[in-house]
Amino acid sequence: MIYREAGDFKTSYRDDSQTFPIRLDRWGYYAILAVAFGIIPFVINDYWANAVLVPFLIYAIAALGLNILTGYAGQVSLGTGGFMAVGAYAVYKLMTAFPDVSILIHILLAGGITAAVGVLFGLPSLRIKGFYLAVATLAAQFFLVWLFNKVPWFYNYSASGQITAPERTVLGHAVTGPATSAPAKYLVCLVMAFLLAWLARNLTRGMLGRKWMAIRDMDIAAEIIGVDPLRAKLSAFAVSSFFIGIAGALLFAVYLGAAEVGEAFGINKSFLVLFMIIIGGLGSIFGSFAGAAFMVLMPVLLKNVLVGTLNWPTDLAAHIELMIVGALIVTFLIVEPHGLARLWRLTKEKLRLWPFPH
Amino acid sequence: MDQVIFGAEVFLNGLMTGVMYSLVALGFVLIFKASGVFNYAQGVLALFAALTLVGIQDGQVPFAHLINAAFGTSLHHFGWTVPSILAIALTVLVMVLLAFLIEKLVLQHLVGQEPIILFMATIGLAYFLEGLGDVMWGADIKTLDVGLPQGISDGIETLTAGWFGYGFFIDRLDIWATVIAALLVAALVAFSQYTKQGRAMRAVADDHQAALSVGISLRFIWVMVWSIAGFVALVAGIMWGTKSGVQFSLSLIALKALPVLMLGGFTSIPGAIVGGLIIGVGEKMFEFLIGPMVGGATETWFAYVLALVFLVFRPQGLFGERIIERV
Numbered sequence: 001m002i003y004r005e006a007g008d009f010k011t012s013y014r015d016d017s018q019t020f021p022i023r024l025d026r027w028g029y030y031a032i033l034a035v036a037f038g039i040i041p042f043v044i045n046d047y048w049a050n051a052v053l054v055p056f057l058i059y060a061i062a063a064l065g066l067n068i069l070t071g072y073a074g075q076v077s078l079g080t081g082g083f084m085a086v087g088a089y090a091v092y093k094l095m096t097a098f099p100d101v102s103i104l105i106h107i108l109l110a111g112g113i114t115a116a117v118g119v120l121f122g123l124p125s126l127r128i129k130g131f132y133l134a135v136a137t138l139a140a141q142f143f144l145v146w147l148f149n150k151v152p153w154f155y156n157y158s159a160s161g162q163i164t165a166p167e168r169t170v171l172g173h174a175v176t177g178p179a180t181s182a183p184a185k186y187l188v189c190l191v192m193a194f195l196l197a198w199l200a201r202n203l204t205r206g207m208l209g210r211k212w213m214a215i216r217d218m219d220i221a222a223e224i225i226g227v228d229p230l231r232a233k234l235s236a237f238a239v240s241s242f243f244i245g246i247a248g249a250l251l252f253a254v255y256l257g258a259a260e261v262g263e264a265f266g267i268n269k270s271f272l273v274l275f276m277i278i279i280g281g282l283g284s285i286f287g288s289f290a291g292a293a294f295m296v297l298m299p300v301l302l303k304n305v306l307v308g309t310l311n312w313p314t315d316l317a318a319h320i321e322l323m324i325v326g327a328l329i330v331t332f333l334i335v336e337p338h339g340l341a342r343l344w345r346l347t348k349e350k351l352r353l354w355p356f357p358h
Numbered sequence: 359m360d361q362v363i364f365g366a367e368v369f370l371n372g373l374m375t376g377v378m379y380s381l382v383a384l385g386f387v388l389i390f391k392a393s394g395v396f397n398y399a400q401g402v403l404a405l406f407a408a409l410t411l412v413g414i415q416d417g418q419v420p421f422a423h424l425i426n427a428a429f430g431t432s433l434h435h436f437g438w439t440v441p442s443i444l445a446i447a448l449t450v451l452v453m454v455l456l457a458f459l460i461e462k463l464v465l466q467h468l469v470g471q472e473p474i475i476l477f478m479a480t481i482g483l484a485y486f487l488e489g490l491g492d493v494m495w496g497a498d499i500k501t502l503d504v505g506l507p508q509g510i511s512d513g514i515e516t517l518t519a520g521w522f523g524y525g526f527f528i529d530r531l532d533i534w535a536t537v538i539a540a541l542l543v544a545a546l547v548a549f550s551q552y553t554k555q556g557r558a559m560r561a562v563a564d565d566h567q568a569a570l571s572v573g574i575s576l577r578f579i580w581v582m583v584w585s586i587a588g589f590v591a592l593v594a595g596i597m598w599g600t601k602s603g604v605q606f607s608l609s610l611i612a613l614k615a616l617p618v619l620m621l622g623g624f625t626s627i628p629g630a631i632v633g634g635l636i637i638g639v640g641e642k643m644f645e646f647l648i649g650p651m652v653g654g655a656t657e658t659w660f661a662y663v664l665a666l667v668f669l670v671f672r673p674q675g676l677f678g679e680r681i682i683e684r685v
Contacts, residue, residue, distance in 0.1 A: 076474060124666055124669065127670050128666075128670070128673055130474065131396050132669060132673065134474075135616045135617065136620075136662070138662050139659065139662035139666040142658050143662070145659075146655065146658050149655075150652065150653035220684075271481065274481075275482075310428075312427040316427055316493065319492040320424075322485050322486070322492070325486075326482045326484070326485030329485065330463075330483060333468065333471075333475055333482065337475055
């Protein structure tokens with residue numbers, strides 16, 4: 001009744017192949033965009049930007065990237081943290097080497113550099129499959145973190161071994177450095193997330209996306225029907241790493257401002273993003289956002305309840321959070337292996353029939 | 359000449375470290391063979407076992423921190439200490455109970471899922487156990503002492519000093535670890551070859567359906583295998599815990615066991631041993647020979663890169679079963 005496709009007639013191929021074929025979906029999408037671009041930037045404050053919205057958008061980009069690789073192309077990766085570190089260090093080197101070029105271009109270039117590194121570490125995927133590959137990507141994770149720790153050139157020989165983002169502006173407003181305002185941080189991340197989600201959505205429903213899915217479902221069969229596994233797998237690694245690199249660049253330059261590689265981009269980051277796509281839903285754009293929202297909001301909520309309301313010590317709250325995350329992962333895998341995206345689909349199905357379910 | 363002797367010492371120490379890796383890898387292989395589950399939580403199991411052992415030994419009140427926070431009490435210890443043997447026995451009981459719960463609450467509901475889903479479930483399990491261990495026993499670094507000899511082995515030092523004019527430094531604990539690992543492997547092999555349950559376990563590993571059809575209870579076998587893996591984890595936890603204290607980094611050893619497995623092949627117990635030795639010696643020798651040139655600390659990644667390069671040439675590992683794929 002509320003949500004229905006009946007009466008929504010398509011009269012041209014253009015109509016039929018649009019991103020959101022159902023009118024209600026389209027309206028919902030425009031409404032979300034209107035709120036995100038038109039209202040939130042004017043009402044946002046530092047707490048909401050730093051605790052919720054900016055990390056949500058950045059992790060959503062990372063989750064999109066990993067979802068392309070794992071959810072669409074079926075190549076499990078535990079190297080997300082390492083690739084995010086590549087994006088962060090690339091943008092840092094670019095920012096300090098070419099201060100006059102726009103930071104936005106640097107962020108995109110950092111994505112490009114990460115894509116190249118991703119392809120390099122993706123090469124073994126042609127021989128190694130399943131969780132053998134997952135373990136092989138750990139090599140990327142540990143090697144890259146070690147590299148950025150040990151080679152002083154990457155952190156410009158700074159005494160602390162940290163990288164710190166200098167101030168850069170877009171249209172006269174600071175977007176990196178300590179003087180950045182909350183709306184500026186939010187808008188940079190929002191624009192990136194919007195563009196990349198749009199790109200991901202259209203890539204995955206096009207020829208490339210179908211090739212990835214064929215490889216995911218069975219790579220030998222895909223090869224027989226004419227999908228080149230070399231190109232499909234490596235393009236998945238490239239596109240995925242591009243997204244993850246941009247997420248890493250934003251995380252360092254816009255959100256954290258300063259980063260130490262082992263702490264900010266360690267193995268835990270890889271697992272965090274992996275959890276996002278499991279909880280959100282493998283092979284779903286909406287799921288990447290839902291999973292990122294869930295994993296960003298849950299610790300904030302738990303902290304407010306346990307530390308804020310019950311006055312428990314923070315370390316205990318942190319341990320209980322670990323337990324809850326673990327239990328949630330297992331529960332999700334048992335109850336709904338397809339994640340929040342699937343729950344959303346079921347809700348829509350219910351709404352379609354409501355209030356006459358028979 | 360000095361360099362050669364020094365290198366030989368590094369080589370021996372690498373072998374000893376390799377034994378430790380093999381211990382963790384063994385637990386992986388057992389579970390993988392019997393249930394097809396790639397158990398990421400094995401390292402955390404070792405951590406949890408070691409934490410429980412220390413907790414029981416010192417007579418800590420479980421969940422003390424949580425109870426104190428919730429009810430405003432200030433419990434911490436019962437005020438007694440438990441002898442090592444009894445504490446180990448109690449810990450084994452806890453691990454068996456844990457195995458039962460894991461089977462009941464997690465594995466039973468995931469039968470027939472894809473391996474990768476099971477793998478991710480064990481990652482979730484690892485997070486849960488890590489949190490549980492901390493909530494139960496506290497997150498501070500603990501020292502574990504069950505009476506294993508420690509410190510430099512004087513006998514070997516004087517012996518080698520007599521041969522080469524240079525005494526080798528080998529920790530007595532490492533020698534003990536090697537002996538215990540060898541005994542453990544022998545016991546496991548004997549168990550799986552000569553007992554009824556061991557045969558049933560191998561049958562399940564071979565073919566779930568066929569094993570079911572001849573009347574073997576899958577659930578019993580799984581609880582048993584996870585219990586054995588819990589026991590192996592306890593042994594590994596005691597070794598690592600005695601060596602470097604019971605702390606979170608213990609669970610990272612599990613990650614090191616992954617390349618060991620990839621080298622040896624996921625399904626082979628000898629593979630786990632040989633893989634462990636190769637990785638142990640490899641990373642120590644690499645650090646000794648190449649490390650100083652590139653800034654050191656290569657041990658963090660060497661094992662993974664070695665496994666990666668190796669897998670490209672032999673995807674099933676050294677002793678793994680050949681991977682055959684059909685459409």
